[in-house]
Amino acid sequence: MLLIDKPVKEFLDVLESKEPTPGGGSVAALSGSLGAALTAMVGNLTVGRKAFEALDEPTKEHFKKNFNAVIELKRRLNVLVDKDVEAFDLFMAALKMPKETEEEKAIRSKAMEEATIEALEVPLTTANECLNILKLQKVFAENGNVNAITDVGVGALMAYAGVEGALFNVIINLKSLSDNAYIEKKKAECEGILAEAKALKEEVLSITYAKLA
Amino acid sequence: MLLIDKPVKEFLDVLESKEPTPGGGSVAALSGSLGAALTAMVGNLTVGRKAFEALDEPTKEHFKKNFNAVIELKRRLNVLVDKDVEAFDLFMAALKMPKETEEEKAIRSKAMEEATIEALEVPLTTANECLNILKLQKVFAENGNVNAITDVGVGALMAYAGVEGALFNVIINLKSLSDNAYIEKKKAECEGILAEAKALKEEVLSITYAKLA
Numbered sequence: 001m002l003l004i005d006k007p008v009k010e011f012l013d014v015l016e017s018k019e020p021t022p023g024g025g026s027v028a029a030l031s032g033s034l035g036a037a038l039t040a041m042v043g044n045l046t047v048g049r050k051a052f053e054a055l056d057e058p059t060k061e062h063f064k065k066n067f068n069a070v071i072e073l074k075r076r077l078n079v080l081v082d083k084d085v086e087a088f089d090l091f092m093a094a095l096k097m098p099k100e101t102e103e104e105k106a107i108r109s110k111a112m113e114e115a116t117i118e119a120l121e122v123p124l125t126t127a128n129e130c131l132n133i134l135k136l137q138k139v140f141a142e143n144g145n146v147n148a149i150t151d152v153g154v155g156a157l158m159a160y161a162g163v164e165g166a167l168f169n170v171i172i173n174l175k176s177l178s179d180n181a182y183i184e185k186k187k188a189e190c191e192g193i194l195a196e197a198k199a200l201k202e203e204v205l206s207i208t209y210a211k212l213a
Numbered sequence: 214m215l216l217i218d219k220p221v222k223e224f225l226d227v228l229e230s231k232e233p234t235p236g237g238g239s240v241a242a243l244s245g246s247l248g249a250a251l252t253a254m255v256g257n258l259t260v261g262r263k264a265f266e267a268l269d270e271p272t273k274e275h276f277k278k279n280f281n282a283v284i285e286l287k288r289r290l291n292v293l294v295d296k297d298v299e300a301f302d303l304f305m306a307a308l309k310m311p312k313e314t315e316e317e318k319a320i321r322s323k324a325m326e327e328a329t330i331e332a333l334e335v336p337l338t339t340a341n342e343c344l345n346i347l348k349l350q351k352v353f354a355e356n357g358n359v360n361a362i363t364d365v366g367v368g369a370l371m372a373y374a375g376v377e378g379a380l381f382n383v384i385i386n387l388k389s390l391s392d393n394a395y396i397e398k399k400k401a402e403c404e405g406i407l408a409e410a411k412a413l414k415e416e417v418l419s420i421t422y423a424k425l426a
Contacts, residue, residue, distance in 0.1 A: 003221065004220070004221050004222045005220050005221070005222060006220060006221060007217070007218050007219060007220055007221075008216065008217050008218070008219060008220075008221055008224050008243070008294075009217045009218060009291060011221050012246055012247065012250045012287065012291065013250075015247065015250040015251060015254055016250040016251075016253040016254050016257070016284070016287065017254065017257060018254070018257035018258055020258065020360075020361070023251070023254065023361070023363075023364050023367075024251060024363050024364040024366070024367030024368070027247050027251055027367050027371060028367060030221070030247070031244065031247070031370075031371065031374070033225055034225065034228070034240050034243070034244070037225045037226075037228040037229040038228060038229075038236070038237060038240055040229040041228055041229050041230065041231070041236065044229065044230060044231035045231055045233065071229070074225065074229065078222060078225065081221075147233075148233070148236070149385070150236075150237050150381035150382050150384075150385050151236050151237040153237070153377075153378070153381045154236075154237030154240050154241060154374075154378035154381060154382075155237070157244075157374040157377055157378050158240060158244065158374055158378070160374070161244070161367075161370040161371055161373070161374040164366075164370055165366070165367035165370050165371070168363040168366045168367060168421065168425065169363050169367075171363075171425050172362070172363050172425055175425070208381065212381065212384050212385055212388070
């Protein structure tokens, strides 16, 4: 059974168990999905209402475009919740490969490297999708139903936690690789994503706090 | 059916819908519960292992005490996921009370005030319970299974998002109250919780980043 199909309570129990999966990578994807769903809820509480209809056409179009995009991000992040577990299982399978002969050692080592890259690319995708949510949220904070402003704020917090949390899982996997050029490239990518996410989150939260003041 | 018993995917769909509940208050509680469950997983991956058994007795005791406490916080936060919806329903019920006569208006007004206070006390409890998770996590970051350090980091991010997200829901409800002494007292409480949560999160994250470096 997929994690995403489990009852919430059961998901939390499996998370708590001593099994290493699901772990932080799946939680980061779920955090993003929760942020996307909350943002989409604000869209649902906004479009069609008087205050929204009174906005100028470009703003309305921009809002609707971002609304559709955030629903698509939720769908993708739901998939990533389970994909993170698959990637870890792949790594565990490689770890258990025979390592008696030199040939077996070489095959195992290559399989482990490939599995590590997969275990790193999945949370990197999660981080990017969570960042994409943050890129969409400003118009919800500015023009969404003001009664739901706290939901935009919580949505930004969840998306941001998804970014930073997923990046932890990228960084830890980089540690076991040896290709320095690849490592440096990915590290720079992580730093760029985190910095952009931080700035976008701060922007959405400051609009939220201003509307709450 | 309780939210906590719904499949994760369905929870996300109900969240996205145009119904105002569940909203950010339930997500904040769930975020805390995810943080508590991840922290408890690190506990399960730590206790009984050689590195843990080699620690001095007071550290082991401290770890185990926090481990038990975090499991209890997960249980309480699971309850708060649904309690947030109940509090909102109570408010909606008060909003729909008759308001023809002066007497009806007075009764409705009092019911709305009481419902607002309940709708504010629930997320305030959520914020406090999420803060309690952060208070427990340092020993997991310092002495937990080092292979699960990213899970401690993600746990801190989720607990922190739970704190700040829940506080948004306290603040918005304060806006519709009139008792200034009560408002000021609660505002100060919110500020104190947020500042403490921020400092604790930074502490756990800096240990996480140091171990990943």
